[in-house]
Amino acid sequence: MYFYIKALHIIFIVTWFSGMFYIVRLFIYNTEAQEKEDVEKRILTNQFSIMIKRLWLGIAWPSAILTIIFGGWVAYLYGSVPTWLWIKLSLVAGLYAYHFTLHKIYKDESKGIFAYTSQQLRFWNEGATIFLFSIVMLVSVKQSMSLVWGLAGLTAFILILLSAIRIYKGLRR
Template sequence: MYSYIKALHIIFIVTWFSGLFYMVRLFIYNAEAAEKPEPEKTILQQQYRIMIRRLWLIITWPSAIFTLIFGPWVMGMMGALPTWLIIKLGFVVGLYLYHFSLQAIYRQQMKGIFRWSSQQLRIWNEIATIFLVAIVMLVVVKQNMSWAWGLAGLFGFVIILMSAVRIYKTIRTKK
C-alpha cells in the first residue's frame, strides 16, 4: 500500500509543479497582451483568461490539494520523521505560500488588474524552480548531503538562475 500512496503523491507533485510553471507563463503572456493594441488585446486576454482559469482550477489547485493529502499519508506510514524530511517540509510550506501568492495574482488578472510586469513575473516564475531543486535534492541525497554545501549549492543555483533571467531580458530587449 505504501508504494501506491507514494506513487500518487509523486504524480500529484509533478502535476502541481507543471501547473505552477505554466501558470506563471500564462500570467506573463496575459500581462504582455494588456499592452497590445485593440482588437488584439481583447482577443488575447479573453483566450488567456480561459486558459488561466482552467489550468488553475482544474489542474493546479486539485494537484496541490492531493499532494497535501498523500504527503502526510506517506509520512504517517514512514513512522519517525528524519531531519531531512523536516527540512523538506519547510520548503514545502514555502511552496504553498508561493502557490497562495499565485492565487492573488490569479484573482487580480481575472479582474483585469496587472500589478506585476512581465519581467517581474519572469523572475517570480523561477521561485518554483528553486523550491523544486531544493526539495528534490533533499529527497534524493538525504543524509549524505552536507548542509553547508547544500545551502551553498542552492545559493549558487539561485545566482545562476537570476543571471540567466537577466541575460534573457537583455537579449529580448535588443531584438
C-alpha cells in the same frame, strides 16, 4: 500499499509543479497582451483568461490538494520523522506560500489588475524552480548532504537563474 501511495504523491507533485510552471508563463503572456491594440488585446485577454482559469482551478489547485493528502498519508505510513523530512516539510510550507501568492496574482488578473510587469513575473516564475531543486536534492541526497554545501549549492543555483533571466532580457531587446 506504501509504494502505491508514494507513487500517487509523486504524480500529483509533478502535475502541481507543471501547473505552477505554466501558470506564471500565462500570467506573463496575459500581462504582455495588455500592451496590444484594443482588438488584439481583447482577443488575447479572453483566451488567456480561459486558459488560466482552467489550468489553475482544474489542474494546479486539485494537484496541490492531492499532493498534501497523499504526502500526509506517506508520512503516516513512513512512521517516523527524521531531520531531513522536517527540512523538507519546511520547504513544502514555503512552496504552499508561493502557491498562495500565485493565487493572489490569479485573482488580481481575473479582475483586470496587472500589478507586475512581465519581467517581474519572469523572476517570480523561478520560485517553483528553486523549491523543486531544493526539495528534490534534499529527498534524493538526504543525510549525505551537509547543510552548508546544500545552501551553497542552492545559492549558486539561484544566482545562475537570476543571471539567465537578465541575459534573456538582453537578448529579447
